[in-house]
Amino acid sequence: MSDRNTRAEQASMARRLVRSVDGGILSTISVEIEGYPFGSVAPFALTHEGRAVVYVSSIAQHTKNILANPRVCLTLASEPRAGTNRQAIGRVTLVGDAVPVPADHVEAAGERYFQFFPESRAYAGTHDFRFFWIEPRRIRHIAGFGQIFWVEREDWLLGSPDWHAEEAGILEHMNEDHGDAVAAIAADLLGKEVSDARLIAVDPEGFHMRTSDGVVHGSFEKACQTTDDVRQAFIQLVRGARA
Template identity: 40%
Template sequence: MSASANRQARTLLLKEYRGVLSTHSKSMPGYPFGSVVPYCLDDQGRPLILISRIAQHTHNLQLDAKCSLLVGERGAEDVQAVGRVTLMAEAEKIIDHAQVEAAAQRYYRYFPESESYHSAHDFDFWVLKPVRYRFIGGFGAIHWLDDAALANPFAGAAELSMVAHMNADHAKAIAHYVELAGLPKTELATLVGIDSEGMHLRLGQSLYWLAFAEPCNTPTQVRQALTQLAHAEKWPTLEQAEA
């Protein structure tokens, strides 16, 4: 299977942060039930969601954990001509205290408003454990993928340290990334996540993932990539993996 297709599917999941969660209806057996959910990827590259205990999709997942998440490119004029991925998964509620804390730490960075209703209401974190992916990159570019997820080597203390340092000491560099990438300048940008292939910026209520020119596997490589971008005149071309 094409390594490029795996990377494109993963890139789409990184670039987007909301999708349609389809579950097996409890109240209407035999029918699928679709609902919109925000998500971010966890330390293993799997979608992490925060859902209410009283929500219909939660009741459905408690009865049958099999589900799918459909994610498509935002703002597409022709939805059939652009990328979309359907992730078939087994949903699992996170109950271990340490894992809940790690999930909250990550999710709150991406969705700060979630901290108030998570603590005040009955919401739980669930992870969508991938079973198979159906990726369509446009007309004729159709792939079944067994594993497009990629673990984040920096998840935890290393990522937190890099994110905090950039936001505290390098606001000008982040503003330059926004300009290079052609993102809206109406909101102050903050760095919220770093993975081996890129970084997430938050502008207002929106999230944007920007790819590095090549994968970074150590904090030193990330620092070098961020420094180069801070002095670049245009965003470097992402080196696509070959089949």
């Protein structure tokens, strides 16, 4: 395997971990205690390309810190199973600059975030909430003992897929016309039958679905750049689930 392919695979592994969780610790540089790091629990959503979107209030301490100094890191870890050594679980530290989402991306970034946190729509009229995203500089991924590497920005960020504007239609089609297929994929992913599964998001490398157990992420076998790629990926998942 070439160095370029190795880097791409490492980046994909790290992105999949990040997409599998919905929150982490956002560390900013404190203005209250000058120069010291300040950690905040932060829900986030990852864009198709790989930028972490956060929704923050102007009165929050971390927002004040970001406005004074945009350098941040977002640290997250996979959910440990009972009895698991926490030093052995996967974790990622995304280092970058937190900046306001550009005006021409706010609507799409906001909808992406609200797909995961629909209750947050109500925050729009309070405390001057706004969207920031983290422009990544480098990403540190610890996949487990002996599996530690840096991911560079150029390997982390994906191109916008051809179908990005069609995501809502893809979700509606799958949920309304192929609910049995969605249920089969959910049962295979969770290891048990579920009756309330709904797809809520698709990304180039996988999908999110919401069930009574919460939101879970599943992966495609390969990245999907076209609408037909997505269709074939779901067909493959359904066949595998029903095999």
